[in-house]
Amino acid sequence: MEPKVSIQEGWKVLEDLTINADQFQQKVLEEILKQNAGTEYLKRFLDGQADKELFKKKVPITTYDGIKPYIERIVVNGEPADILLAEPVTAITLSSGTSRGQAKMMPLTNKQLDQLTYCRSLAMSAANKFVDGLLEEGKQMQLLFVRPDIYVPSGLPARPILTSYHKSKNFEKYESSLYTSPMSTILCLDSKQSLYCQFLCGLLQRDEVVNIGAVFASVLFRAIRFLEDYWRELCSNIRTGRLSDWITDTGCKNALSLMLTGPNPEQADLIEAACNSKSWEGIIKKLWPKAKYIDVIATGSMAQYLPILEFYCGGIPVVSMPYASSESFLGINLKPFSKPCDVSYTLVPDVAYFEFLPVKDYNEEETKEVQSDVKSDNDLTEKQTKKEEIEPVELVNVALGQCYELVITTCTGLYRYKVGDVLMVTGFHNNAPQFQFVRRQDVVLSVDVEKTSEDELLEAMTKAKLLLEPFGLVLTDYSSYADVSTVPGHYVLFWELNMDASSDLPEFNPKIIEQCCSTVEESLNYLYKNCRKGNTVGPLEIRMVEQGTFDALMDFYISKGSSVSQYKTPRCIKLEEAFKVLDSRVVKRYFSQKVPA
Ligand code: AMP
Numbered sequence: 189m190e191p192k193v194s195i196q197e198g199w200k201v202l203e204d205l206t207i208n209a210d211q212f213q214q215k216v217l218e219e220i221l222k223q224n225a226g227t228e229y230l231k232r233f234l235d236g237q238a239d240k241e242l243f244k245k246k247v248p249i250t251t252y253d254g255i256k257p258y259i260e261r262i263v264v265n266g267e268p269a270d271i272l273l274a275e276p277v278t279a280i281t282l283s284s285g286t287s288r289g290q291a292k293m294m295p296l297t298n299k300q301l302d303q304l305t306y307c308r309s310l311a312m313s314a315a316n317k318f319v320d321g322l323l324e325e326g327k328q329m330q331l332l333f334v335r336p337d338i339y340v341p342s343g344l345p346a347r348p349i350l351t352s353y354h355k356s357k358n359f360e361k362y363e364s365s366l367y368t369s370p371m372s373t374i375l376c377l378d379s380k381q382s383l384y385c386q387f388l389c390g391l392l393q394r395d396e397v398v399n400i401g402a403v404f405a406s407v408l409f410r411a412i413r414f415l416e417d418y419w420r421e422l423c424s425n426i427r428t429g430r431l432s433d434w435i436t437d438t439g440c441k442n443a444l445s446l447m448l449t450g451p452n453p454e455q456a457d458l459i460e461a462a463c464n465s466k467s468w469e470g471i472i473k474k475l476w477p478k479a480k481y482i483d484v485i486a487t488g489s490m491a492q493y494l495p496i497l498e499f500y501c502g503g504i505p506v507v508s509m510p511y512a513s514s515e516s517f518l519g520i521n522l523k524p525f526s527k528p529c530d531v532s533y534t535l536v537p538d539v540a541y542f543e544f545l546p547v548k549d550y551n552e553e554e555t556k557e558v559q560s561d562v563k564s565d566n567d568l569t570e571k572q573t574k575k576e577e578i579e580p581v582e583l584v585n586v587a588l589g590q591c592y593e594l595v596i597t598t599c600t601g602l603y604r605y606k607v608g609d610v611l612m613v614t615g616f617h618n619n620a621p622q623f624q625f626v627r628r629q630d631v632v633l634s635v636d637v638e639k640t641s642e643d644e645l646l647e648a649m650t651k652a653k654l655l656l657e658p659f660g661l662v663l664t665d666y667s668s669y670a671d672v673s674t675v676p677g678h679y680v681l682f683w684e685l686n687m688d689a690s691s692d693l694p695e696f697n698p699k700i701i702e703q704c705c706s707t708v709e710e711s712l713n714y715l716y717k718n719c720r721k722g723n724t725v726g727p728l729e730i731r732m733v734e735q736g737t738f739d740a741l742m743d744f745y746i747s748k749g750s751s752v753s754q755y756k757t758p759r760c761i762k763l764e765e766a767f768k769v770l771d772s773r774v775v776k777r778y779f780s781q782k783v784p785a
Contacts, residue, residue: 191302198313206618266342273601283514326398372439401483427456470502544592632760635677648711678726705780
């Protein structure tokens with residue numbers, strides 16, 4: 189069966205899926221169990237039986253840590269993958285999730301790639317329904333990239349899921365013709381040459397472009413900043429019909445030789461006129477006048493890029509279509525043109541079996557986090573155990589307005605696996621619930637695709653703090669903030685220091701704090717360091733605040749209703765007003781001076 193659904197058929201398929209959501213869910217689970225009940229992992233709980241009720245009763249809800257030993261046996265020891273899943277594994281997916289500082293590794297199968305093609309074509313159909321035949325008429329300027337493969341000891345390539353997808357036959361066969369970027373520019377491993385050439389192709393076809401996008405809002409934002417630096421050169425290439433000499437990648441050169449066929453001074457003049465204005469407000473609309481929407485994920489941690497993207501868009505709506513993870517494609521936004529703050533996703537009921545663990549309402553949780561005062565490790569364990577005892581509910585049984593942690597079972601060896609996302613039910617399409625993305629369960633800081641958990645931050649701070657001790661300096665309190673007003677975005681730590689309980693801090697060598705910045709960076713996860721090397725995350729900054737700043741922060745939270753006795757410093761600042769309390773008391777700023785190894 190072809191995994192691709194045609195744009196015309198897609199909406200009908202979505203209607204059927206959402207009307208019969210429960211039947212599709214039961215069927216998915218049946219198929220997964222039929223195929224995988226004999227795996228070593230499931231045999232432990234099901235004794236070889238492909239029984240749905242037994243599955244729900246016996247198979248424990250788990251996290252990445254639960255499957256990690258199996259993954260390691262496959263990846264490191266080269267054991268057959270059928271200890272975890274029946275289908276052959278074609279590659280290892282590296283996910284950006286936080287797992288004690290390392291990228292998570294997951295098996296990838298051909299079926300998962302087919303599911304991706306299927307879901308992406310459903311998402312395109314949903315967008316197309318609201319812009320009336322648009323996608324069939326024009327081209328999409330999607331800025332897409334791949335990462336180099338690494339090889340795990342068992343010999344399998346390991347890479348992000350979208351790299352696998354863009355390199356796949358499915359992508360070439362079913363999607364590549366929809367985009368302005370030729371395959372070889374997407375597959376170019378030098379991201380600068382790749383982006384330059386993708387822009388060149390997008391500008392050369394600017395009158396055909398019906399949407400502009402990238403996977404995440406952060407990627408498009410960075411791309412526009414790149415365009416600010418390179419538009420003159422791009423114009424010159426278009427004007428003369430000659431590609432810049434620094435484009436040396438053979439694939440890019442060949443692709444462009446077919447597109448940049450001769451001088452085009454008229455087009456170059458038009459582009460130059462648009463780019464040469466003092467303000468870049470509305471630049472996207474000026475450069476691609478027929479674009480109907482901007483296709484980027486701008487929900488969750490990506491919402492921080494919305495205001496700046498809207499500035500560039502000139503009124504073209506920003507549309508977040510997919511909700512997906514390395515583990516599985518998850519959902520589609522069936523009302524693409526709703527306001528960004530109202531975007532909800534409908535989980536696709538025939539790609540994975542979904543369960544939902546009820547959690548407290550977001551605001552309640554956040555207040556609780558601010559207020560909670562966990563007195564001992566026992567309290568914490570007790571709290572966690574209570575949480576684990578909560579029974580999950582199935583897709584069609586979720587309640588409107590309730591928040592849930594998402595648990596998935598897939599054909600790729602994830603059984604009752606917590607994705608780590610908290611979702612809130614905002615409505616229903618036919619019988620299928622729609623969810624707003626609320627937050628990642630464990631992430632406090634996020635710039636670009638990087639995610640850092642509170643545990644990781646704490647561990648990094650503990651190491652950095654040690655550097656202060658020989659100088660009699662004591663870190664009395666800290667918090668953090670993801671600053672995306674800089675390009676690239678970077679993490680900021682607010683530090684309040686004390687020396688021997690005196691209220692005045694003496695002068696000290698700035699190198700000490702710069703070293704602390706580097707030590708924190710060294711302790712953060714693999715992806716953070718990769719992003720720093722690739723300059724998609726900037727040097728970490730410590731902003732030293734004056735004495736008493738964290739008292740002022742506490743006063744602020746208390747004025748907002750926190751209890752004095754239970755107050756706990758928030759380790760990441762998200763409220764603008766709280767940020768101002770800290771930032772208005774900054775006395776000095778220090779930056780990491782080296783890229784972490
Ligand atoms: P990764 O596995 O590294 O691709 O990251 C997947 C995670 O990105 C998901 O579990 C979500 O936390 C986040 N994510 C993906 N799509 C969306 C979306 N549309 N809105 C908000 N967050 C998203």
